[in-house]
Amino acid sequence: MSDSIASLIATGTKLYLDSVEPSLIDQNLAWGAVGATSNPAIISDIVKGGGLDSRIEALLGEGLDNEAIAWTLTDELVIDAQKKFASIHRETEGNAGWVSFELDPLLEDPTLDMSDSERTAKYIELGKKWSAGHTNRMIKVPASEAGLAALEELAAACVTLNVTLIFTDDQYTRARDAIWRGAQRCGKLDSFKSVYSIFISRIDIYTQEKLPGLSDEAQGTVGILNAKRIWKANQEFWSGKSTKLDQELIFASTGTKNPNDPPTKYVAALAGSDIQTNPPATNQAVVESGIEFSRTVDQMPSKAVQDEIDAALDIQDMHSTLMSEGVDKFVKPQRALLDLIAAKRKELSAT
Template identity: 30%
Template sequence: MVDQQIGFSLWLDFIERDHLQKEFGRMIEEGIINGATSNPSIFAASIETSPAYTAQLDTLQNHSAKAKYEALAKEDIRTAAKKLKPLYDAGNDGFVSIEVDPFLCDDTEATIEEGRRLYREIGMENVMIKVPATEAGYEAMKQLMSEGQHVNATLIFSPMQALKCLEAMQEGLKIYQASGTKSVRGVLSVFVSRFDRLLDASLLERGIEPGRVGIMNAAKIYNLVESKQNPSIRTLFASTGVKGDAYSADYYIKELMAPHSVNTAPLATIEAFVENPDHRTKLPIDDAAIEAFFARVENSGIDMSEVYDSLLQEGLKAFKEAFATLLAHLE
């Protein structure tokens, strides 16, 4: 649940048309969420399995697969944005994000053009354009923010990625604020649980507590973001769903409770948190403690630079594969 006293926001990492028309509004009204996020995998799962899209698809038979996808996605994002707009107008987040085509992750100009177009065609001010944290993406983030668009930098695994996103966003904001009038926001989506799914077994063999690498890495990036003291840019903790029963379903919400932050989580994760909420802050964690933890991890033989690169490549690949499967389904 949202906690405005400490500046903690909870966004729903799920978009599906029936849910938008039914439960989504209730979750907003009850103060459970104050934003939403989407990605290619989420849309693929929704569009491929839900009958709620059949009627609109029947009107799009002569369109390309990508045009069909965009028509469906823009309608859903516009619906979510309208329901969230009162929060946005009140200064209580109210954002919903849509990601650019994952196959554009290495093309700066195409990312900028698609981000502009999606923002314009959806026609809602409270939409965030989601851009992967790649070399091409950093310049796109800067340009879009300089034009007054809210940006969600996604697929962040390493502190170096986070730093490059921060620099790009700050430069874009500086350009916009010189002449722009509205308040522009940026979030850095730091992926969390994938670290632990990858490393837990190896850490147990080495006598190191599992379930902490994702949290400590997120804490390190959170400290980096907060050190810049920019109220317009926040850390967003993503990939916070738990697979399996190693941890409680809301583990990555409670362990990352922090001022001036966002946690975007799947529906089941949020439901578990609502059943037993705990708003005691867990961050910040002292930098020295974080460095000591990672020194122990590195000394055990785990190369974090390799882990960062592996997880980024896996993430990019997963989004591309989900998008390709969705387009094939829509052909």
């Protein structure tokens, strides 16, 4: 483990990896990572690498269609990662060692003729299906209208949840309250765990485009301020609840998108508590940074900067814009994965 990673973990940050690629899991485990997450783009990249061709060929031989193959590969890759983190899950009694499994992003495809209630019912069905029999798998559900409406029933069925695509305090609050209602119905509060993935860098890209008049002090800090405020609200809410395990924020979208920013910008700004799920390149940058990280998660920008941001930011526009973009970033990779498997089908059947 590098000194920089060690100092980050020493602040209280739980380091997770935004990938389930087996060699990256091994590398990040050695660095001190205690969990991971999956999404369609990650699975697509692994399939593109060609290392799963023999498995795809075997599944084709079983007569599976492209969608069934995509989900079988996803399930198997997540299971492989779960096995690698299982000892951490046992040692922490469920506070770490989790791997997140994302439900079908195509449920949010706006071109599909589905009502929100139909989408919600499908989230509940799939959440129960893909969580069954797993001890350290989190089910990832987006904080869309349909996803939020599914959370209470999933939590009531004792499904461990990672709510993703959260950009605003309102999304977080609705998700948290729904899961807490469901958890109390489930009744297994000693093993109850929930996490809430707050997206950060995408907010700063939004403000660069929509709020170019922000001062230099405020521009590029909106995502960080938003995450810190929600982190504080989360701390305050759960401090009064009788849960054995930590109910945590995941700081997500922590890879910098502005080329002028250091790659460790968000890691450094949010060190000290809860979970950072970082892209592989971001964790690599932390290892190589030589930085000695210190706790910053509870250090807020100046009141002047906060007031400037609050006066300029249209929360509803930010929410609708980023959710629309976020859904698109989920739907397109899933369709690309299905197209990739279709291409592999042709390629392998021709040999």
